[in-house]
Amino acid sequence: MRAPDRIKGDIVQILVVEDSxxxxxxxxxxxxxxxxxxxxxxxxxxxxxxxxxxxxxxxDLDLPDIDGLEVCRRIREDAETPVITxxxxxxxxxxxxxxxxxxxxxxxxxxxxxxxxxxxxxxxRRRHARPGLKESLTVLSIGTLRINAASREVLxxxxxxxxxxxxxxxxxxxARHSESVVSRQRLMTEIWEDPMPHVLGPRxxxxxxxxxxxxxxxxxxxxxxxxxxxxxxxxxHE
Numbered sequence: 001m002r003a004p005d006r007i008k009g010d011i012v013q014i015l016v017v018e019d020s021x022x023x024x025x026x027x028x029x030x031x032x033x034x035x036x037x038x039x040x041x042x043x044x045x046x047x048x049x050x051x052x053x054x055x056x057x058x059x060d061l062d063l064p065d066i067d068g069l070e071v072c073r074r075i076r077e078d079a080e081t082p083v084i085t086x087x088x089x090x091x092x093x094x095x096x097x098x099x100x101x102x103x104x105x106x107x108x109x110x111x112x113x114x115x116x117x118x119x120x121x122x123x124x125r126r127r128h129a130r131p132g133l134k135e136s137l138t139v140l141s142i143g144t145l146r147i148n149a150a151s152r153e154v155l156x157x158x159x160x161x162x163x164x165x166x167x168x169x170x171x172x173x174x175a176r177h178s179e180s181v182v183s184r185q186r187l188m189t190e191i192w193e194d195p196m197p198h199v200l201g202p203r204x205x206x207x208x209x210x211x212x213x214x215x216x217x218x219x220x221x222x223x224x225x226x227x228x229x230x231x232x233x234x235x236x237h238e
Contacts, residue, residue: 012120015054016040017047017071018086019064027058030113036120044071051075056120057083061098069101076102080165084119086111095210102164105192105207122192140175143237145224147175161218166191170211174225174235183232184208208233 013036016028020042031038039054041047044066051057057075061068072083085098088109098106105119140147146155152168154161163171169191174182187208212233216222226236 011035011037012055013037013039013053014056014058014120015047015050016058017044017063017068018042018058018060019062021064027113034117044068047071048074048078051081052079054081057081058086058116059083059103060086061094062088069097072098072103073101076164084116092206092210095206096214099164099166099210099214104166106210119192140172142175142178142235145175145219145237147172156219163215163218166211167215167218170208171215171225171235174233178235181228181231181234186232 014031016031016038018027018040025040028038028040039050041050042064044063047057047059047063048066048071059068059072059075061072063071068085072085075081075083083103085103085106086109087094087098087106095106095108107116107119138149140149144157148154149172152165154163154168154171170187173187173191184205192207212225212227216225219225221238223236223238226234228234
């Protein structure tokens with residue numbers, strides 16, 4: 001399939017990747033009704049050919065030819081295109097693996113279409129309107145941890161730490177507010193630009209907690225991100 005052409009203006013081009021045997025095309029039709037430009041493919045191979053023409057990729061991890069996690073990893077290596085993945089396993093491990101391979105988020109199936117649209121809109125606002133971290137390029141140092149917002153690099157005791165985009169944003173935000181305890185709702189609003197974190201409830205909590213867990217693992221100690229029970233998180237130290 002030919003990669004979808006960009007449409008001038010504000011129309012967001014979405015590539016839907018899902019096995020045709022597991023889909024009746026309802027997601028594509030629903031997205032089109034909401035004003036998105038949509039192209040769909042039914043295999044990982046086709047997704048790797050088509051993703052460069054998209055502004056956003058919706059990727060089902062259950063694909064007939066290539067493991068969906070591998071597709072996500074290769075898209076992320078090739079481009080900064082936002083990716084939301086879907087899994088029907090309900091497994092925390094699948095969500096963690098998806099985030100570690102570069103997904104911006106991972107939703108369990110079945111999901112509410114309204115929630116999906118809210119997440120797409122949040123990423124789109126960052127893409128077109130948010131100045132992002134470039135406005136406040138700086139280097140933050142906390143003990144042996146060094147965070148460079150300009151290069152988006154993290155060094156721990158002089159060694160690089162490989163983080164996904166969302167993991168970096170989360171760590172940088174907590175480091176910038178090192179004197180405060182940051183609530184999950186605030187993180188969903190600021191990092192994921194979620195317009196209604198209070199409505200999403202457990203899924204919003206799971207998104208933040210999964211990223212925090214992944215960050216702790218990559219930094220080697222849970223003490224780098226401290227949980228303040230009933231309140232939220234704050235950056236810590238070794």
